[in-house]
Amino acid sequence: MQKIAIVGAGSMAEAFISGILEKELIDRKNVWVTNNANQERLSQVQERYGIQATYDLNALFDGAEIVMLAMKPKDAGTAIDYIGGHLTESMLIVSVLAGVSMDTIEALAEKPLAIARAMPNTSAAVGKSATAIAVNERVTDHQIETARKLFESVGLTSFVEEDQLDAVTGLSGSGPAYIYYLIEAMENSAAEIGLEKQMAKQLIVQTLIGAAEMVKNSAKPPEQLRREVTSPGGTTEAGVRVLEEHGVKQAFVSCIKAATAQSRRLGAALSSKLTVEKR
Ligand SMILES: NC(=O)c1ccc[n+]([C@@H]2O[C@H](COP(=O)([O-])OP(=O)(O)OC[C@H]3O[C@@H](n4cnc5c(N)ncnc54)[C@H](OP(=O)(O)O)[C@@H]3O)[C@@H](O)[C@H]2O)c1
Numbered sequence: 001m002q003k004i005a006i007v008g009a010g011s012m013a014e015a016f017i018s019g020i021l022e023k024e025l026i027d028r029k030n031v032w033v034t035n036n037a038n039q040e041r042l043s044q045v046q047e048r049y050g051i052q053a054t055y056d057l058n059a060l061f062d063g064a065e066i067v068m069l070a071m072k073p074k075d076a077g078t079a080i081d082y083i084g085g086h087l088t089e090s091m092l093i094v095s096v097l098a099g100v101s102m103d104t105i106e107a108l109a110e111k112p113l114a115i116a117r118a119m120p121n122t123s124a125a126v127g128k129s130a131t132a133i134a135v136n137e138r139v140t141d142h143q144i145e146t147a148r149k150l151f152e153s154v155g156l157t158s159f160v161e162e163d164q165l166d167a168v169t170g171l172s173g174s175g176p177a178y179i180y181y182l183i184e185a186m187e188n189s190a191a192e193i194g195l196e197k198q199m200a201k202q203l204i205v206q207t208l209i210g211a212a213e214m215v216k217n218s219a220k221p222p223e224q225l226r227r228e229v230t231s232p233g234g235t236t237e238a239g240v241r242v243l244e245e246h247g248v249k250q251a252f253v254s255c256i257k258a259a260t261a262q263s264r265r266l267g268a269a270l271s272s273k274l275t276v277e278k279r
Pocket of ligand 1: 008009010011012034035036038070071096097098119121123
């Protein structure tokens with residue numbers, strides 16, 4: 001990669017800066033970042049990673065091969081309006097803005113752009129994001145590879161059509177929070193059955209990692225793995241029966257459907273708000 005200009009210096013931007021430098025995808029002198037006004041935070045990121053930070057848009061965008069949009073979705077209108085004049089059709093615009101469509105980004109910039117729109121998740125901070133990426137028709141094969149490498153630096157990637165990104169948001173975008181919720185429940189139960197908090201946390205985390213590795217590495221579907229550890233009359237069966245009685249599996253299905261529908265609603269409202277504000 002030649003030069004990346006990152007607009008926004010928050011947690012997602014930092015995850016990417018850390019990921020691409022760790023994977024040695026780019027020289028740190030070619031990583032440029034800006035934010036809205038928080039100079040202290042900008043200097044902190046600059047010093048922590050030895051990258052370039054600036055509020056000078058010419059310095060930021062001159063020669064940039066990739067531009068990453070990493071502000072909050074609500075700030076996209078102001079930000080893209082401000083930088084739009086510096087964006088060109090030859091740049092790869094990488095957006096992690098939840099709910100902001102590629103058409104909306106082009107409308108805000110008032111020009112056609114090559115856009116890769118992605119939905120990473122918070123585990124990008126530890127290099128374990130599950131990210132889905134959609135690209136528009138202007139993105140070249142070379143740019144698709146660039147986008148893949150960029151997101152692989154913070155975890156696993158898949159390519160999808162843009163209209164699937166709401167489902168991705170409901171499943172893996174919000175997914176870490178569902179797993180945190182499960183951990184909370186397991187921690188609460190550990191307290192109730194008399195296990196020491198720190199030790200219980202270690203057991204729970206390792207159980208999750210181990211189960212995830214089993215599912216990842218085994219050819220068997222999770223249902224089969226579960227049945228194989230559930231002996232008739234045993235402890236697992238007694239536990240799982242309670243989950244079934246409470247409809248926990250169906251609750252997860254409903255949870256993911258509700259999150260997907262909310263992503264669709266919020267995205268539509270946001271895109272029309274940003275477009276109306278632009279007029
Ligand atoms: N965090 C996640 O787990 C996650 C997951 C999936 C997708 N995303 C997406 O990632 C994006 C960033 O999220 P985040 O959690 O990193 O947010 P964040 O920590 O709040 O950072 C937002 C950054 O955007 C900057 N900014 C705001 N307005 C700007 C402008 N007009 N020009 C330039 N920079 C501007 C802010 O600068 P100041 O500090 O100066 O205001 C700040 O550096 C969001 O669109 C979100 O949808 C995040």
